[in-house]
Amino acid sequence: MTGPYRKIVEVLNGKTVAPPPIWLMRQAGRYLPEYRETRVKAGSFLDLCYTPDLAVEVTLQPIRRYGFDAAILFSDILVIPDALKRNVRFVQGEGPQMDPIDVSGIGNLEGESVLGHLAPVIETVGRLRQELPEETALLGFCGAPWTVATYMIAGHGTPDQAPARLFAYRHPEAFEKLLSFLAEISAEYLIAQIDAGADAVQIFDSWAGVLGEREFENFAVKPVARMIEIVRSRRPQAKIIAFAKGAGLNLLHYRQKTKADAIGLDWSVPLFFAAELQKDGPVQGNLDPMRVVAGGRSLEEGIDAILDKLGNGPLIFNLGHGITPEADPENVTALVRRVREAGV
Amino acid sequence: MTGPYRKIVEVLNGKTVAPPPIWLMRQAGRYLPEYRETRVKAGSFLDLCYTPDLAVEVTLQPIRRYGFDAAILFSDILVIPDALKRNVRFVQGEGPQMDPIDVSGIGNLEGESVLGHLAPVIETVGRLRQELPEETALLGFCGAPWTVATYMIAGHGTPDQAPARLFAYRHPEAFEKLLSFLAEISAEYLIAQIDAGADAVQIFDSWAGVLGEREFENFAVKPVARMIEIVRSRRPQAKIIAFAKGAGLNLLHYRQKTKADAIGLDWSVPLFFAAELQKDGPVQGNLDPMRVVAGGRSLEEGIDAILDKLGNGPLIFNLGHGITPEADPENVTALVRRVREAGV
Numbered sequence: 001m002t003g004p005y006r007k008i009v010e011v012l013n014g015k016t017v018a019p020p021p022i023w024l025m026r027q028a029g030r031y032l033p034e035y036r037e038t039r040v041k042a043g044s045f046l047d048l049c050y051t052p053d054l055a056v057e058v059t060l061q062p063i064r065r066y067g068f069d070a071a072i073l074f075s076d077i078l079v080i081p082d083a084l085k086r087n088v089r090f091v092q093g094e095g096p097q098m099d100p101i102d103v104s105g106i107g108n109l110e111g112e113s114v115l116g117h118l119a120p121v122i123e124t125v126g127r128l129r130q131e132l133p134e135e136t137a138l139l140g141f142c143g144a145p146w147t148v149a150t151y152m153i154a155g156h157g158t159p160d161q162a163p164a165r166l167f168a169y170r171h172p173e174a175f176e177k178l179l180s181f182l183a184e185i186s187a188e189y190l191i192a193q194i195d196a197g198a199d200a201v202q203i204f205d206s207w208a209g210v211l212g213e214r215e216f217e218n219f220a221v222k223p224v225a226r227m228i229e230i231v232r233s234r235r236p237q238a239k240i241i242a243f244a245k246g247a248g249l250n251l252l253h254y255r256q257k258t259k260a261d262a263i264g265l266d267w268s269v270p271l272f273f274a275a276e277l278q279k280d281g282p283v284q285g286n287l288d289p290m291r292v293v294a295g296g297r298s299l300e301e302g303i304d305a306i307l308d309k310l311g312n313g314p315l316i317f318n319l320g321h322g323i324t325p326e327a328d329p330e331n332v333t334a335l336v337r338r339v340r341e342a343g344v
Numbered sequence: 345m346t347g348p349y350r351k352i353v354e355v356l357n358g359k360t361v362a363p364p365p366i367w368l369m370r371q372a373g374r375y376l377p378e379y380r381e382t383r384v385k386a387g388s389f390l391d392l393c394y395t396p397d398l399a400v401e402v403t404l405q406p407i408r409r410y411g412f413d414a415a416i417l418f419s420d421i422l423v424i425p426d427a428l429k430r431n432v433r434f435v436q437g438e439g440p441q442m443d444p445i446d447v448s449g450i451g452n453l454e455g456e457s458v459l460g461h462l463a464p465v466i467e468t469v470g471r472l473r474q475e476l477p478e479e480t481a482l483l484g485f486c487g488a489p490w491t492v493a494t495y496m497i498a499g500h501g502t503p504d505q506a507p508a509r510l511f512a513y514r515h516p517e518a519f520e521k522l523l524s525f526l527a528e529i530s531a532e533y534l535i536a537q538i539d540a541g542a543d544a545v546q547i548f549d550s551w552a553g554v555l556g557e558r559e560f561e562n563f564a565v566k567p568v569a570r571m572i573e574i575v576r577s578r579r580p581q582a583k584i585i586a587f588a589k590g591a592g593l594n595l596l597h598y599r600q601k602t603k604a605d606a607i608g609l610d611w612s613v614p615l616f617f618a619a620e621l622q623k624d625g626p627v628q629g630n631l632d633p634m635r636v637v638a639g640g641r642s643l644e645e646g647i648d649a650i651l652d653k654l655g656n657g658p659l660i661f662n663l664g665h666g667i668t669p670e671a672d673p674e675n676v677t678a679l680v681r682r683v684r685e686a687g688v
Binding site for chain 1: 503504506509510513514516553554555557558559560590592593611612613616632635637638642649665
């Protein structure tokens with residue numbers, strides 16, 4: 001079965017596409033005036049995620065403006081704890097908060113109602129696939145178990161996820177149970193997104209960088225490998241990108257061990273190392289988002305360095321982290337143009 | 345000239361000492377009841393740093409309690425911007441704050457009065473050397489230019505130093521000037537500490553981990569190499585530890601390029617990579633501070649893994665970051681005992 005030609009899917013199949021396809025993490029976001037306009041129509045941030053009309057609209061906005069090669073479902077990694085009734089709320093200026101979970105709370109978790117709770121998100125995926133241009137890939141996503149667990153345990157964001165690290169040392173069995181549980185329900189959630197029309201899914205392990213060697217293996221590699229195993233056992237053609245932010249040298253065997261099709265690279269990954277990793281398989285990244293804010297020469301230099309080192313292999317051009325609200329939309333225009341004109 | 349036998353100095357000379365010497369970053373700190381008792385006698389945190397009677401007392405407290413192989417001067421990396429009249433203040437529960445600097449502010453920086461302002465800190469170093477046991481090494485320290493600059497530009501701590509990264513992209517010349525300026529005065533400050541009796545000094549680049557490949561070279565490697573060059577040109581015997589936290593694979597040639605005697609390793613550095621780095625020279629680290637909070641088996645496992653992988657080469661046992669206020673002082677006793685009994 002051959003689907004329509006979508007550059008990002010080609011790259012995920014190991015092909016080199018020149019110029020490389022491009023999308024940006026958090027491309028539907030506050031740097032866009034049209035996003036801010038839609039945002040005020042939703043009550044809370046979660047309302048925006050759970051209202052298909054609005055979520056479809058903000059997902060499509062950057063596609064209309066820039067013609068990115070992929071749209072990424074507008075949602076948040078914390079819809080999973082929200083579906084688990086952890087009382088998730090996004091407080092303006094304070095970041096996400098939820099009721100912290102303890103050992104007995106982990107024992108009482110049950111995932112039966114999760115997919116029902118997330119039905120509006122799945123509906124959004126289906127409607128997006130219908131509305132997107134034929135050539136635009138649609139990406140679904142979820143958080144990796146470790147990263148989602150860090151928020152569930154602390155009840156909020158922290159600089160280095162010390163509460164989750166400590167909990168894992170103190171309660172290794174309960175913590176492993178939490179990670180396994182999250183891996184299972186997250187895999188189900190990804191399968192639902194794929195069935196609704198996602199061409200590929202990305203697993204965000206945004207806090208992989210605070211883990212030591214053994215913990216990276218146990219908390220970052222194993223649960224993500226398990227998720228991918230579940231998804232592939234049921235949807236053998238599924239395309240999966242795994243993004244372990246800040247993982248540094250731990251990325252060395254990450255793709256092989258997790259069996260992801262491609263790995264995401266944050267902006268701190270040295271390009272010589274990125275080129276090594278690319279010999280093993282497709283990579284995605286890794287422009288410093290601050291270069292998009294700065295614009296001009298520093299933006300051009302950053303783009304050119306990536307294209308120079310990674311452009312001759314399977315590459316999905318992206319930022320090394322989400323685009324920030326201060327980015328000038330004109331700089332994104334310049335970014336897309338420069339990537340698309342590369343090597344032409 | 346042969347000084348008294350101090351294990352840490354031996355390791356900094358490239359020797360393997362078994363069991364390895366041990367000290368802990370932030371060992372004089374809030375986890376100790378005697379520290380908290382002394383702390384209330386000082387008005388502000390900076391008063392504590394600038395009052396030799398009190399700074400000497402808190403520096404000695406962990407030596408009395410645990411007999412660490414090194415005492416580290418009680419001070420803060422932000423005494424440099426304080427000496428530069430940036431109005432530094434430590435606000436309880438909010439972290440450090442100062443007046444953010446801009447391009448014209450960088451043009452107006454002048455370092456003449458810095459060493460005068462820091463005279464009480466230098467006095468503390470001298471008094472410490474007199475009061476410490478003969479076998480205990482005394483460590484001085486300062487922040488690396490990049491890390492100090494991140495605070496000076498943002499005016500406060502941030503999760504990923506986006507303001508400084510952006511400033512560096514937008515104003516490369518002014519930023520380079522700031523780093524050069526900080527390298528020069530910090531080198532002078534280290535020389536004064538060495539002259540007052542410090543056996544070795546540590547340069548803390550706590551925010552090296554947020555830099556891309558080229559920026560790591562320009563903002564982390566070059567200024568630290570310059571500092572070390574200045575110090576060595578005037579004090580050829582100076583012993584220097586460079587700690588680039590979160591630097592990951594960028595640590596590969598960091599010691600060679602900076603000419604540090606030893607490099608510090610944070611807890612996220614995989615031990616197989618640490619062992620590679622140790623082939624080139626002494627390493628320091630890298631237990632996860634949360635293991636000290638957790639205690640018990642997870643503390644023992646963390647210690648044993650480090651001793652197993654790094655104990656047969658030049659190693660200074662330490663944490664991978666500062667000890668935290670929640671750590672039980674009894675767990676530190678257990679930590680020191682286990683390291684000292686290793687291989688016995």
